[in-house]
Amino acid sequence: MEIERIVLRHMKMDLLHPFTTAVGTEYDKDFILVEVKTKDGMTGWAESVAAIDATYKEETVKTNWHMMEDFLIPLLLKEPISHPDEVSELFSHVRGNYMAKAALEGAIWDAYAKQQGVSLASALGGTLEKIEVGVSIGIQDTVEELLALIEGHLQEGYKRIKVKIQPGWDLNILAEIRKHYPDIPLMADANTAYTLEDIDTLKAMDQFNLTMIEQPLGFDDIVDHAQLQAQMETPICLDESIHSVEDVRKAIQLGSCKIINIKIGRVGGLTESKKIHDLCEANGISVWCGGMLESGVGRAHNIAITSLSNFTLPGDTAASAHYWKEDIIDPEVIVEDGMITIPKLPGIGYEPNRDRIDKYTLSSRTFHL
Ligand code: MG
Numbered sequence: 001m002e003i004e005r006i007v008l009r010h011m012k013m014d015l016l017h018p019f020t021t022a023v024g025t026e027y028d029k030d031f032i033l034v035e036v037k038t039k040d041g042m043t044g045w046a047e048s049v050a051a052i053d054a055t056y057k058e059e060t061v062k063t064n065w066h067m068m069e070d071f072l073i074p075l076l077l078k079e080p081i082s083h084p085d086e087v088s089e090l091f092s093h094v095r096g097n098y099m100a101k102a103a104l105e106g107a108i109w110d111a112y113a114k115q116q117g118v119s120l121a122s123a124l125g126g127t128l129e130k131i132e133v134g135v136s137i138g139i140q141d142t143v144e145e146l147l148a149l150i151e152g153h154l155q156e157g158y159k160r161i162k163v164k165i166q167p168g169w170d171l172n173i174l175a176e177i178r179k180h181y182p183d184i185p186l187m188a189d190a191n192t193a194y195t196l197e198d199i200d201t202l203k204a205m206d207q208f209n210l211t212m213i214e215q216p217l218g219f220d221d222i223v224d225h226a227q228l229q230a231q232m233e234t235p236i237c238l239d240e241s242i243h244s245v246e247d248v249r250k251a252i253q254l255g256s257c258k259i260i261n262i263k264i265g266r267v268g269g270l271t272e273s274k275k276i277h278d279l280c281e282a283n284g285i286s287v288w289c290g291g292m293l294e295s296g297v298g299r300a301h302n303i304a305i306t307s308l309s310n311f312t313l314p315g316d317t318a319a320s321a322h323y324w325k326e327d328i329i330d331p332e333v334i335v336e337d338g339m340i341t342i343p344k345l346p347g348i349g350y351e352p353n354r355d356r357i358d359k360y361t362l363s364s365r366t367f368h369l
Contacts, residue, residue: 001042001080001111001112001115002040003037003076003080004368005036005367005369006035006037006107007037007365007366008068008069008367009033009034009357009361009363009364010361010363010364011031011047011357012029012360013324013360015293016321016322016323019138020139020140021138021139021166022139022165022166022192023056023191023192024055025138026051029295030051030052031047031050031051031294031298032047032061032064032103033045033047033297033328034046034068034104034106034107035352036107038115044107044108044109045107045110046103046106046107046298047103047106047294047295048099048102048103048265049099049103049264049292051292056191056240056292057099058096059099063097064097064103067094068100068103069367072091072100073104076104077367084108084109087101087104087105088268088272091268098265098268099266101268102266102267102269102270105268105270105271106270109124109301110301110347114346116346119346119347119349120300120301120347120348121303121307125308126305126309126342127307127308127309129341129342130341131315131340132159132314132315133159133338133339134159134160134161134185134316135161135162135322136163136164136316137161137163137164139165139166143172146176147180154181157335157337158314158318158335158338159185159314160313161177161184161185162186162188162316163186163188165188166190167193167198170190174186177208178208178209185314186208186210187211187214188210189215191214191240192215192217192218192240193216195217199231202216203231210234211313212236212259213234213236213237214237216228220240220241221241222250226251226254226256229255229257229258230255235258235259237257237261237288238257238260239263242260243266244267244268244272245272245276248260248280248285249279252279252280258285258286259286260276260280260285262277262288262289263289263292264302264305270305274308277308277310277311280310287310287311288311288313288315289302289305289306289311289315290315290316291315291316295324295328295329296320297328297329297348297352299320300349301348302315302317303317303342303349304349314338319332319333320334326356328352328356329350329352329353330353333350
């Protein structure tokens with residue numbers, strides 16, 4: 001595949017509802033949309049999940065733009081590649097910057113799948129035809145508002161509920177949810193809000209029969225998590241502290257978790273996501289795909305990777321209409337009875353809408369061979 005040009009767009013879209021986690025509230029979403037055009041006329045799309053600030057991980061929209069513009073795109077334009085798996089190798093001497101790498105690699109995967117005439121899911125080796133999805137509910141002002149949202153999502157057919165927690169919004173709300181819904185698949189995402197000093201609070205969560213507790217401790221920790229997992233029945237899921245298949249190998253060896261949240265952007269791309277998926281499958285570790293408030297383009301990539309066989313837990317990939325007034329793809333991502341059907345069309349299987357993309361573009365730059 002020879003790349004003819006790459007277009008970066010700085011996008012800004014308003015969220016339908018503000019989204020609050022232990023690290024802050026988001027009202028809108030800035031991100032970089034990547035379009036790759038190959039010499040044989042294929043167009044691949046992906047987006048970077050880096051946010052405007054560094055509260056989730058250290059990467060931001062601005063650092064991603066810099067890394068793509070000054071380091072990663074020049075590497076890509078240097079010589080043709082024969083398979084997208086080569087991209088992570090090509091980028092390997094650039095340290096870190098996983099989200100920037102993943103966005104470029106993802107667009108190349110989309111173009112590659114289109115060139116092969118297969119869906120991105122098939123190109124990745126995915127076998128599932130439909131995937132179960134859940135929703136992620138941010139921290140609310142009151143328990144009543146939270147319960148009303150949960151009720152609404154269950155009515156819509158979502159298969160599991162994930163709630164964001166933080167000290168003071170944890171045991172109380174989980175108890176309240178379990179009082180009303182004793183049996184629903186329920187998980188809690190702490191986004192690093194606790195330390196081992198909170199061990200009594202964390203162990204008390206065992207009584208709620210949670211599918212998992214996600215990243216209770218430090219954003220770069222796997223050691224304390226191992227200590228916590230040894231004392232908790234609830235499976236710990238790692239999110240923020242996993243960047244590579246190597247990190248997963250170490251986490252498995254230490255016993256830091258029983259579940260891994262695979263976010264394509266956080267681990268540097270689809271090729272690395274597949275490696276993590278395979279290592280987890282071989283070690284009896286379940287995986288699922290977490291969301292980063294993506295537009296439809298990123299959402300389509302999440303759907304494709306979730307078609308791999310060891311994605312046995314519902315992911316965060318809810319319908320477009322859950323997050324956006326209008327999405328930038330046609331058709332929008334639709335959830336029916338808590339399931340998304342994996343598109344069969346070549347590539348990501350959804351068509352980016354150029355008018356709507358233009359409407360939300362703040363600035364852009366085109367790089368030619
Ligand atoms: Mg998380």
